Amino acid sequence: MTLLEFARGPMLHFALLVFVFGVIWRLVSVALLGFRKHYSEERNSNDKALMVGTATCGLRSWPHKEFIGRTAFGEAVGYGYHIGLFTIVLLGAPHVIFWQNLFGFSAPWWPTLPGGLITVVSVLTVVLMLIATIRRAMHPPLRQISNFDDYFTLAILYAIMLSGLWAVLGGPGRYEFILAAHIISFNLLLIWFPFGKLMHAFYIFPARFVNGYLHAKKGAAT
Amino acid sequence: MSTTATQAFAGAGAAEDNRTAEQRVEGAMSAFARGFGATVAMNMESCIHCGMCADACHFYIATEEAKYTPIWKAEMFKRAFRRESGAFAPFFKILGLKKKVTLEDLEEWQELLFDSCNLCGRCSLICPMGLEVAELIEIGRRGMYEAGLAPKELVDRAAQQAETGVPEAVEKPYADLLKEIGEKHGVDIVLDKGKADIMVCAPRSDLNRNPSSVAAMVKVLNKLGANYTFRSDAIVAENYGYYAGSNGLQKTIAKRVVDQAKKVGASLVLVPECGHAYYSLRWQAAELMGETLPFKVRHVTEYFAEQVAAGKLKLNKVDGLPTAFHDPCQLVRKGGVMDAPRTLMSELGVNLKEMYNHQGYSFCCAGGGGMNDIERSRPLRLKAQEMKLREVDDTGAKRFLTSCSDCRVAFDDAGEHFNWDKKTESLVELVADNIKE
Numbered sequence: 078m079t080l081l082e083f084a085r086g087p088m089l090h091f092a093l094l095v096f097v098f099g100v101i102w103r104l105v106s107v108a109l110l111g112f113r114k115h116y117s118e119e120r121n122s123n124d125k126a127l128m129v130g131t132a133t134c135g136l137r138s139w140p141h142k143e144f145i146g147r148t149a150f151g152e153a154v155g156y157g158y159h160i161g162l163f164t165i166v167l168l169g170a171p172h173v174i175f176w177q178n179l180f181g182f183s184a185p186w187w188p189t190l191p192g193g194l195i196t197v198v199s200v201l202t203v204v205l206m207l208i209a210t211i212r213r214a215m216h217p218p219l220r221q222i223s224n225f226d227d228y229f230t231l232a233i234l235y236a237i238m239l240s241g242l243w244a245v246l247g248g249p250g251r252y253e254f255i256l257a258a259h260i261i262s263f264n265l266l267l268i269w270f271p272f273g274k275l276m277h278a279f280y281i282f283p284a285r286f287v288n289g290y291l292h293a294k295k296g297a298a299t
Numbered sequence: 300m301s302t303t304a305t306q307a308f309a310g311a312g313a314a315e316d317n318r319t320a321e322q323r324v325e326g327a328m329s330a331f332a333r334g335f336g337a338t339v340a341m342n343m344e345s346c347i348h349c350g351m352c353a354d355a356c357h358f359y360i361a362t363e364e365a366k367y368t369p370i371w372k373a374e375m376f377k378r379a380f381r382r383e384s385g386a387f388a389p390f391f392k393i394l395g396l397k398k399k400v401t402l403e404d405l406e407e408w409q410e411l412l413f414d415s416c417n418l419c420g421r422c423s424l425i426c427p428m429g430l431e432v433a434e435l436i437e438i439g440r441r442g443m444y445e446a447g448l449a450p451k452e453l454v455d456r457a458a459q460q461a462e463t464g465v466p467e468a469v470e471k472p473y474a475d476l477l478k479e480i481g482e483k484h485g486v487d488i489v490l491d492k493g494k495a496d497i498m499v500c501a502p503r504s505d506l507n508r509n510p511s512s513v514a515a516m517v518k519v520l521n522k523l524g525a526n527y528t529f530r531s532d533a534i535v536a537e538n539y540g541y542y543a544g545s546n547g548l549q550k551t552i553a554k555r556v557v558d559q560a561k562k563v564g565a566s567l568v569l570v571p572e573c574g575h576a577y578y579s580l581r582w583q584a585a586e587l588m589g590e591t592l593p594f595k596v597r598h599v600t601e602y603f604a605e606q607v608a609a610g611k612l613k614l615n616k617v618d619g620l621p622t623a624f625h626d627p628c629q630l631v632r633k634g635g636v637m638d639a640p641r642t643l644m645s646e647l648g649v650n651l652k653e654m655y656n657h658q659g660y661s662f663c664c665a666g667g668g669g670m671n672d673i674e675r676s677r678p679l680r681l682k683a684q685e686m687k688l689r690e691v692d693d694t695g696a697k698r699f700l701t702s703c704s705d706c707r708v709a710f711d712d713a714g715e716h717f718n719w720d721k722k723t724e725s726l727v728e729l730v731a732d733n734i735k736e
Binding site: 099102103106107108109110111112113115116117118120133137138140141143144147148151152155216217218219220221222223224225226227271272274276277280281283284285286287288289291295296297298299 | 337387634
């Protein structure tokens with residue numbers, strides 16, 4: 078079995094197992110704690126709270142005007158590289174083929190972007206990630222609260238991005254080896270996913286919703 | 300932080316605490332875990348370490364010291380959660396990715412949880428994940444109390460209030476003080492009536508420092524012909540158990556108010572101008588009791604605004620003096636009393652000059668959450684307050700109003716320190732002074 082076969086085969090399957098069961102367990106372990114019954118007289122109806130909670134899922138992506146002066150740069154960088162990553166993963170032709178092969182379906186309607194554009198997006202994404210990393214190391218509150226999870230997750234992302242660019246741009250080394258490195262780093266991401274901060278992908282909307290909902294019950298600011 | 304420094308923060312009987320360090324940490328973590336449901340756990344699990352909460356915190360903005368980053372204040376409890384009870388606790392424990400929390404760690408965190416947080420909740424509005432950061436800090440305080448590490452000032456007051464109903468040693472009972480206020484200001488104060496529709500409380504700080512505010516509230520109630528009473532056993536509105544982080548004391552203190560309200564058959568408990576008193580009674584008392592309360596809880600401005608809307612309270616227009624209004628965070632941002640103060644000011648024809656950060660996004664007075672009572676926190680408090688006073692000045696206002704006695708105490712202290720040219724006035728007093736006859 079070659080390294081590439083290993084990365085695409087048993088390692089990927091193992092990584093997917095860890096990812097799926099890990100994510101489910103982490104979500105279930107929180108849900109098992111249960112949601113508390115509230116006894117205080119509510120200011121707003123359940124329907125209104127549901128609406129506000131749902132709206133908070135989207136509205137929290139854009140900072141309130143009172144905060145934007147202090148957070149605009151950080152948010153632009155953060156959202157910027159997330160948009161870049163999603164664009165590459167969901168609209169890059171090799172990735173679309175990968176998803177279709179992995180899940181065993183054919184979707185001719187799935188749009189893709191030209192390879193050159195994806196490469197440009199990839200370079201921009203790496204630049205934004207670099208800015209985010211430097212900021213994490215330099216900005217005092219960020220430096221204070223950062224831990225192993227933050228840097229390890231970034232390291233895996235760099236490995237994926239740089240190996241992908243290396244393969245596309247035809248850097249030195251055998252293509253199969255570089256591609257294997259790309260897939261292995263992706264597998265590592267899947268394995269690390271349930272344990273660290275990457276779980277925010279699953280928590281972001283429930284967390285926004287629940288807090289928007291609870292605040293709305295009180296008539297508090299959201 | 301040195302041992303000497305941490306000893307200065309000696310908490311809830313820390314000196315005579317006979318438990319081992321391990322038992323005290325265990326106590327802290329158990330109390331912290333008791334505060335858990337899925338909502339809190341989700342808050343713990345979702346943080347992406349973006350640091351944006353720092354940009355909402357007046358203490359960080361005023362000092363630019365990273366340790367005041369709000370989520371960092373909950374770090375010890377976040378760490379313990381991931382290590383001891385999170386979904387993958389054994390993994391973090393075995394690999395040593397999360398260090399065990401020690402008593403020394405908790406001692407170091409006293410300052411962050413009590414001396415540099417008003418539980419104002421502004422950080423909860425900036426978080427891109429939507430986390431309720433302030434709630435984590437509040438639950439952290441509960442853990443600290445159980446470890447014997449809550450500030451003595453707050454614990455002593457809470458314990459005394461739970462036992463006697465009064466959070467301080469007093470020369471004369473508050474009931475006598477109320478009677479004196481009535482006599483001095485020429486208002487009839489109804490006390491210990493057997494049955495009443497409304498039970499009213501008063502802020503300790505107003506009884507002592509701003510008695511005219513208490514008289515003003517009563518004057519309006521009398522004018523409305525309200526069937527109300529104060530109760531000698533439950534005069535004080537504040538709940539020092541909330542400040543100190545003690546679930547037990549907070550419940551005992553709240554129960555005193557609840558029991559008295561039930562006894563007089565009140566359908567409404569009126570909370571005076573005090574933000575934390577409002578939040579703890581309006582949103583936490585029923586949760587602590589585990590039952591729906593048989594009465595409504597309203598802030599005095601809410602009640603007066605309702606009377607204005609019903610046409611029962613008519614007010615004269617005041618002068619056109621440019622006026623700024625400070626939104627108390629527990630009342631407005633966290634408590635949901637968004638419109639009532641502005642309804643009253645509109646009825647009064649107040650020439651309102653809004654601060655840039657107002658209503659739900661207002662900066663805290665920096666004295667709430669017990670910080671007014673912690674003397675050693677004053678230098679930090681003043682730094683945040685200087686920023687707030689500047690924001691008020693930037694509106695060009697000549698009058699400064701609020702609807703919280705704790706905020707007034709904080710602003711009065713800062714105003715004196717900075718020789719500020721404004722006095723912080725009570726909105727309720729402005730209402731009482733301008734009732735249309």
